[in-house]
Amino acid sequence: MDRLGLVGLPNSGKSALFNALTGGDALVAPHPFSTTETEIGIAQVPDARLDALAKMSESRKVVRAAFEVVDIAGVQKSSDKGDAFSSRFLAGLREVEALCLVLRAFEDEAAPGEADPAGALSNIELELVLADASSLEAQLERSGKKRANPDPAQQQALEVAPKALELLHEGTPLYRSPLGTEERELLRPLFLLTTKPLVIVVNIGEEQLGAADEHVAGLAADLGGAAEVLAVSVQLEAEAARLEPDERQEMFEGLGLGEGALVRVAAAAWRILGRQTFFTTGDKESRAWMFRAGAKAPECAGVIHSDLQRGFIKADVIAWDELLEAGSFTAARAKGKVRLEGKDYVVQDGDVLEIRFNV
Numbered sequence: 001m002d003r004l005g006l007v008g009l010p011n012s013g014k015s016a017l018f019n020a021l022t023g024g025d026a027l028v029a030p031h032p033f034s035t036t037e038t039e040i041g042i043a044q045v046p047d048a049r050l051d052a053l054a055k056m057s058e059s060r061k062v063v064r065a066a067f068e069v070v071d072i073a074g075v076q077k078s079s080d081k082g083d084a085f086s087s088r089f090l091a092g093l094r095e096v097e098a099l100c101l102v103l104r105a106f107e108d109e110a111a112p113g114e115a116d117p118a119g120a121l122s123n124i125e126l127e128l129v130l131a132d133a134s135s136l137e138a139q140l141e142r143s144g145k146k147r148a149n150p151d152p153a154q155q156q157a158l159e160v161a162p163k164a165l166e167l168l169h170e171g172t173p174l175y176r177s178p179l180g181t182e183e184r185e186l187l188r189p190l191f192l193l194t195t196k197p198l199v200i201v202v203n204i205g206e207e208q209l210g211a212a213d214e215h216v217a218g219l220a221a222d223l224g225g226a227a228e229v230l231a232v233s234v235q236l237e238a239e240a241a242r243l244e245p246d247e248r249q250e251m252f253e254g255l256g257l258g259e260g261a262l263v264r265v266a267a268a269a270w271r272i273l274g275r276q277t278f279f280t281t282g283d284k285e286s287r288a289w290m291f292r293a294g295a296k297a298p299e300c301a302g303v304i305h306s307d308l309q310r311g312f313i314k315a316d317v318i319a320w321d322e323l324l325e326a327g328s329f330t331a332a333r334a335k336g337k338v339r340l341e342g343k344d345y346v347v348q349d350g351d352v353l354e355i356r357f358n359v
C-alpha cells in the first residue's frame with residue numbers, strides 16, 4: 001500500500017488533514033508539540049464507479065482503494081537554519097512513497113503560525129535539501145572507503161550522486177532540478193527525500209474558499225510540473241470526515257467542496273505516483289485495485305494474487321461503464337462487449353477484469 005507522509009511547519013494543519021483523510025482522531029491542538037507520536041492511518045478512497053458496480057453485482061462486500069497516511073512526529077520548530085526536522089522525522093519520511101506538504105494559508109489568532117504558504121514552502125524545501133545533501137555526502141563517503149561494491153543498483157545510483165549533490169548544494173530540491181525522471185529513478189536506492197513525488201496542500205480557511213484557485217495558481221506556476229497543488233480547507237474537511245456519508249455529501253455540496261479532500265488528495269497522489277484503478281466485481285465482493293499505469297494484464301493479476309500472475313492465461317476485460325450499461329457480465333458477454341485479452345494487454349484505468357488462470 002502506498003504511504004503518504006505529511007510534512008509541514010507546526011500548526012499548519014497536519015493532524016487535522018490526517019483526520020480529514022482517515023476519519024481518524026489524531027490530537028489536533030494549537031501548539032507545536034502536541035504530536036509526540038507518529039500516527040499511521042488508512043485512507044479509504046470513495047469511488048462512485050466501485051459503488052455502482054457493487055450495486056449491480058449485489059456484492060456482500062465492498063473493498064475500496066486505500067493508502068496509508070503517516071503523520072510523523074518530530075518537527076521541532078520553524079527555523080531558517082535547517083534544523084526544524086529531527087532525525088527521527090527524516091527517517092520516517094524516507095519510508096514513504098510520496099510527500100504531502102501542508103502549507104498554512106488560513107488566519108487564526110488562536111493557533112500560532114504564519115499564513116504564508118510560499119514562505120513555508122521555501123522553509124520546508126531548505127530542510128529537505130539540507131537533509132538530502134548530508135545524507136548523500138555520508139553515502140558517498142562510505143562508498144569511497146569500501147573497495148568492492150557488489151550491488152549494481154547502488155553503484156548506478158552513486159554514479160548519478162555527485163551531480164545530484166551539486167544541485168543540492170545550490171539549494172535545488174531534486175524534483176525541481178533538471179535531473180530527468182530516469183536519473184531520479186536511478187537515485188532511488190539512496191532514499192533521498194527530494195526525489196519523492198510531491199502533493200502540496202494549501203490549507204485555506206473557510207472564508208478563503210471562494211478564492212481557492214488564487215492560493216494554488218502562484219505555487220503551481222512556481223513549481224512547474226514538479227508537484228500537484230491543491231487548496232483544501234482542512235478543518236472543514238476534518239469536521240466533514242466525522243459525519244455520516246449522507247450528511248457529508250450534503251455538506252460538500254452546500255459549501256461547494258466537490259467530492260471532498262480525501263478524493264482530491266488521493267487523485268493527486270495517485271496521479272503523481274502513476275497509479276490507476278481496475279475493478280473486480282461479483283456477488284461476494286466488489287473491489288478496487290491500484291496498479292502501475294502502463295502495466296500489462298499479468299502484472300495486474302499479480303496485484304490480486306501472485307498465483308494469478310504465475311498461472312495467468314487470459315483476462316476477460318470490459319470498461320466499468322460498459323459493464324454497468326449491460327447490467328451484468330452475462331449480458332455484456334451476450335452483446336459481445338467483453339474482450340478476451342492476453343499477456344500483452346495494457347490495462348486501462350476503470351477496466352473490470354476477470355482473470356483466467358491455471359496453477
Ligand SMILES: Nc1nc2c(ncn2[C@@H]2O[C@H](COP(=O)(O)OP(=O)(O)O)[C@@H](O)[C@H]2O)c(=O)[nH]1
Pocket residue numbers: 008009010011012013014015016017027028029030031032034035106107108110111203204205206233234235236
Ligand atoms: N481556522 C482554521 N484553523 C485550522 C485549520 N486547520 C487547522 N487549524 C487549527 O490549527 C491548529 C493546528 O492544527 P494541527 O492540525 O494540530 O496542526 P499540526 O501542528 O500541523 O499538526 C489547530 O488549532 C487547528 O484547529 C483551518 O483550516 N482553519
Ligand SMILES: [Mg+2]
Pocket residue numbers: 014015016027034035
Ligand atoms: Mg500535529
